[in-house]
Amino acid sequence: MASVTVKTSSGADAGTVDLDEAIFGIEPNVPVMHQVVTAQLAARRAGTQSTKTRAEVRGGGAKPWKQKGTGRARAGSTRSPIWIGGGVAHAPKPRSYAQRTPKKMIRLALRSALSDRAAEGNVHVVAEWGFDTPSTKGAIAALAALGAEGRVLVVLSRDDVVAYKSFRNLQNVHVLEVGELNTYDVLVNDCVVFTSQTLPTATPTADAEAAS
Structure with a gap:
C-alpha cells in the first residue's frame, strides 16, 4: 500500500x-x-441553439408567380430554404446533450x-x-x-x-x-x-x- x-x-x-x-x-x-x-x-x-424552419419564418403564404408560362422555375413560397430570407432546412433546435x-x-x-x-x-x-x-x-x-x-x-x-x-x-x-x-x-x-x-x-x- x-x-x-x-x-x-x-x-x-x-x-x-x-x-x-x-x-x-x-x-x-x-x-x-x-x-x-x-x-x-x-x-x-447549453443546447440552446435554435433556427427557424420554413414553417416558422414569417411570410411566404402566397405563391410568388403562376406555375407555368413565366419561364422561371416553379416556386410555391418565398420562405423555401433555397430563397434568401427563407427557412433553414433541417434546422437545429434546443436539445439536451x-x-x-x-x-x-x-x-x-x-x-x-x-x-x-x-x-x-x-x-x-x-x-x-x-x-x-x-x-x-x-x-x-x-x-x-x-x-x-x-x-x-x-x-x-x-x-x-x-x-x-x-x-x-x-x-x-x-x-x-x-x-x-x-x-x-x-x-x-x-x-x-x-x-x-x-x-x-x-x-x-x-x-x-x-x-x-
Whole structure:
C-alpha cells in the first residue's frame, strides 16, 4: 500500500498516511475515463441553439408567380430554404446533450484518474491549511512548500471557507468541495491536494460517497 507524507501548510512533515489501494492503487481504465469525461463535457453544453424552419419564418403564404408560362422555375413560397430570407432546412433546435452514465462507471473513472495521479507522485496531503484570514499570498506560499506545481486541484471540506477564499483568485488553482470531486477536474490538473479530512477512503463518508 502506497503512503504519502502528510505536511503542514509550511511544508514541515506531519507524519504519513496510507493511500487506499481501492482508490489510489488500481490500474487506470482509460476507455472508461474517456467515456465519463466525454459525458461530463457534453452535459455542460447549453443546447440552446435554435433556427427557424420554413414553417416558422414569417411570410411566404402566397405563391410568388403562376406555375407555368413565366419561364422561371416553379416556386410555391418565398420562405423555401433555397430563397434568401427563407427557412433553414433541417434546422437545429434546443436539445439536451446529457448522456446517461452508470454510477459504477463514474466511480471507476474517478478511481482511475486518482490512481494515475498517485502513480506519478502528484497526490499531496496537508494536515490542515490553518489560515486565520483569507490570504492569497499565504496560499501561494503553502502550495510552494508542498511542492505542488503546474495546475493544482485543491479539495476542501464544505466548512473550510477561509482556505477557499485564499485559493480562489489563483489562476492555476481550481478549488472543489470534496463532494464535487470528479474525473475531468482530476485529469485536467497536474496534481491534487487533499487535506487529512477530505482524503478519499474505500469506506466513504457521505461527502466522499457523493464525490464518487
